[in-house]
Amino acid sequence: MIIPKLALRNLLGAGLRTWLNVVVLSFAFVVIIWTQGLYEGMNAQAERASVDAALGGGQYWQEKYDPLDVFSLEDAHAIVPDSLGAMIAANRATAILVVQGTLYPKGRIHPVMIKGIDPDQQLLSLPSHFLKTGEDRFPALIGSRMAKSTGLKVGDTVTMRWRDAHGTFDARDVEIVQVMKTIVPSIDQGQVWIPLDRLRILAGMEEEAGLVVVAQGALERPEAPGWVFRDLDFLLSDIKQLVRMKSAGAAILYFVLILLAMLAIFDTQVLSIFRRKKEMGTLMAFGFTRGRVIRLFTLEGALHGVLAAVVAALYGIPFLTWFARRGWALPEAMDSYGFAIGEKLFPVYSAGLVVATTLLVLVITTIVSFLPTRKIAKLKPTDALRGRMS
Amino acid sequence: MENSYLIETRDLVKTYPMGEHTIVALDKVNLKFEKAEFTGLVGPSGSGKTTLLNIIGSLDSPTSGSAVVMGRKVEGLSHKQASALRNHHIGFIFQTFNLLPVYTVFENVEFPLLLLDYSAAERRKMTMVALDWVGLADRTRSKPAQLSGGQSQRVAIARAVVKKPALILADEPTANLDAENSHHILQTMERLNRDLGTTFVFATHDEKVIDYLRRKITLFDGAVAKDERMEPQRPGGEKR
Ligand SMILES: Nc1ncnc2c1ncn2[C@@H]1O[C@H](COP(=O)(O)OP(=O)(O)OP(=O)(O)O)[C@@H](O)[C@H]1O
Ligand SMILES: [Mg+2]
Numbered sequence: 001m002i003i004p005k006l007a008l009r010n011l012l013g014a015g016l017r018t019w020l021n022v023v024v025l026s027f028a029f030v031v032i033i034w035t036q037g038l039y040e041g042m043n044a045q046a047e048r049a050s051v052d053a054a055l056g057g058g059q060y061w062q063e064k065y066d067p068l069d070v071f072s073l074e075d076a077h078a079i080v081p082d083s084l085g086a087m088i089a090a091n092r093a094t095a096i097l098v099v100q101g102t103l104y105p106k107g108r109i110h111p112v113m114i115k116g117i118d119p120d121q122q123l124l125s126l127p128s129h130f131l132k133t134g135e136d137r138f139p140a141l142i143g144s145r146m147a148k149s150t151g152l153k154v155g156d157t158v159t160m161r162w163r164d165a166h167g168t169f170d171a172r173d174v175e176i177v178q179v180m181k182t183i184v185p186s187i188d189q190g191q192v193w194i195p196l197d198r199l200r201i202l203a204g205m206e207e208e209a210g211l212v213v214v215a216q217g218a219l220e221r222p223e224a225p226g227w228v229f230r231d232l233d234f235l236l237s238d239i240k241q242l243v244r245m246k247s248a249g250a251a252i253l254y255f256v257l258i259l260l261a262m263l264a265i266f267d268t269q270v271l272s273i274f275r276r277k278k279e280m281g282t283l284m285a286f287g288f289t290r291g292r293v294i295r296l297f298t299l300e301g302a303l304h305g306v307l308a309a310v311v312a313a314l315y316g317i318p319f320l321t322w323f324a325r326r327g328w329a330l331p332e333a334m335d336s337y338g339f340a341i342g343e344k345l346f347p348v349y350s351a352g353l354v355v356a357t358t359l360l361v362l363v364i365t366t367i368v369s370f371l372p373t374r375k376i377a378k379l380k381p382t383d384a385l386r387g388r389m390s
Numbered sequence: 391m392e393n394s395y396l397i398e399t400r401d402l403v404k405t406y407p408m409g410e411h412t413i414v415a416l417d418k419v420n421l422k423f424e425k426a427e428f429t430g431l432v433g434p435s436g437s438g439k440t441t442l443l444n445i446i447g448s449l450d451s452p453t454s455g456s457a458v459v460m461g462r463k464v465e466g467l468s469h470k471q472a473s474a475l476r477n478h479h480i481g482f483i484f485q486t487f488n489l490l491p492v493y494t495v496f497e498n499v500e501f502p503l504l505l506l507d508y509s510a511a512e513r514r515k516m517t518m519v520a521l522d523w524v525g526l527a528d529r530t531r532s533k534p535a536q537l538s539g540g541q542s543q544r545v546a547i548a549r550a551v552v553k554k555p556a557l558i559l560a561d562e563p564t565a566n567l568d569a570e571n572s573h574h575i576l577q578t579m580e581r582l583n584r585d586l587g588t589t590f591v592f593a594t595h596d597e598k599v600i601d602y603l604r605r606k607i608t609l610f611d612g613a614v615a616k617d618e619r620m621e622p623q624r625p626g627g628e629k630r
Binding site for chain 1: 444447450469488490
């Protein structure tokens with residue numbers, strides 16, 4: 001009972017020095033949670049954007065379809081089964097046909113996936129309505145990254161070559177009707193979107209598709225022989241993989257921030273504890289055992305962490321809440337992060353993050369206080385009383 | 391009869407290694423102190439007074455020889471046992487005060503009581519009594535940094551006597567006090583000595599202290615040069 005009382009007394013008695021430490025630590029708290037929240041928000045946003053623009057509520061894949069294996073695409077198409085056809089007719093799904101092809105922008109060769117999509121679909125945020133042109137034009141839709149890497153602009157005409165169902169190559173010119181600004185790389189990089197009907201004709205794949213995207217919220221999962229249903233967990237797994245890889249980077253940032261905060265604490269803690277050698281000697285002279293001295297000074301250090309958590313909560317909660325509501329308008333340059341990023345980023349603070357950060361800071365302040373204290377408490381009281389650094 | 395001595399040292403030696411030499415701080419000190427003595431250690435600077443007080447107070451252990459304090463062999467005490475001995479029975483007054491800087495005067499004096507089983511009310515009462523003795527009852531809320539040297543010294547004295555220990559070891563307790571305060575403090579100590587049988591061992595150069603002593607031990611180069619019983623020179627002291 002006496003130890004906590006004295007620890008608190010020491011802490012508050014030290015006044016400014018304590019509060020300086022506490023403020024530095026609390027700052028570390030808030031910055032860590034803030035940056036990690038932004039980061040988690042970024043990931044959540046990337047996932048949501050992918051779902052909205054490309055993944056829907058899940059996808060039926062023709063059993064040979066594998067977006068990671070370009071050579072499998074040749075065979076990855078089949079007539080849409082009636083069960084899925086019914087869903088498509090009811091606007092609860094939309095078909096996509098994928099054919100391997102090549103663009104020749106300004107004479108250069110650019111391998112692409114030609115994707116046929118229904119210009120009238122509204123189930124994905126992908127702006128397929130730009131493909132609604134007259135029969136006299138042959139529209140194609142690309143993303144901004146694709147536009148950048150091919151040098152194509154709206155209104156440009158480019159030669160597109162594809163391989164049809166019989167393995168024969170054919171080519172024709174298409175007109176870029178729109179460059180869409182999307183944050184989802186999977187519908188942008190190396191993709192050319194054209195109307196589904198026209199691709200079916202060009203490729204000789206009438207009534208066929210490579211995948212059927214189910215609407216978000218459509219719960220039925222009809223049997224479709226020769227087709228496999230891929231749920232969002234599966235479809236998001238490579239995004240999640242990417243997130244996990246990037247998380248290693250984020251963990252380093254997290255670690256560096258903690259380290260910086262700890263350095264500040266360690267510095268003041270070690271200095272003050274060595275400066276307080278004489279004080280420890282005095283405590284021992286009055287009958288404090290070593291264990292008690294160690295407990296007192298360790299608790300005192302750990303209380304810095306507790307106070308910092310309280311102070312951080314005082315200004316951190318309002319700040320972080322305000323920030324989460326307001327979002328963060330990202331500068332253009334952030335796009336080169338190569339990730340799906342929205343115009344505005346909304347941080348996500350998970351309870352796990354807050355708890356883990358708090359615990360980590362507490363544990364580290366405790367250790368940082370314990371180590372130098374233990375060293376001094378090992379001294380003979382007379383040596384500690386002499387009080388000089390050694 | 392051995393047990394009747396409060397403190398007994400036998401061939402007490404303390405040396406400090408100093409490069410190739412060793413400094414002999416105490417050289418075969420044999421001393422016996424009875425309960426309720428009022429004794430001073432005198433001698434030139436470096437003669438070993440502080441070192442002897444530290445060993446008696448179980449803050450330090452001898453290089454060889456033995457010191458028995460209240461029936462316990464200091465050199466054989468575990469760290470915890472030594473802490474308990476100091477906690478219950480010994481009060482220290484340090485040459486350099488060693489007040490706890492972030493505590494108020496009251497908290498400094500109260501501190502030794504926190505380790506003992508006193509209620510808050512008892513602690514408060516005892517602390518105020520001790521502060522009264524040293525004439526600082528009106529400075530309870532001050533911090534050590536706001537006190538003069540003499541006031542700090544008096545707080546240190548109050549802290550040593552507050553728990554009414556059996557033994558008080560006082561290293562130059564009057565070094566920073568003016569004559570009036572010195573006499574007042576010494577008279578208080580004399581009264582404690584007489585009323586409660588508290589044993590006092592001083593290390594001092596101060597003639598004013600020496601005047602109150604009933605026994606004067608002179609150390610020279612770590613050895614006992616003289617050990618004299620004497621009558622207190624200050625009649626006022628005995629009467630009050
Ligand atoms: N920790 C130490 N290391 C080395 N030498 C020491 C140590 N402590 C004391 N000494 C030496 O032991 C001798 C006795 O010192 P001590 O402090 O007991 O003297 P003192 O009689 O109290 O002197 P003063 O009147 O100046 O306080 C001195 O020579 C001192 O230098
Ligand atoms: Mg001395």
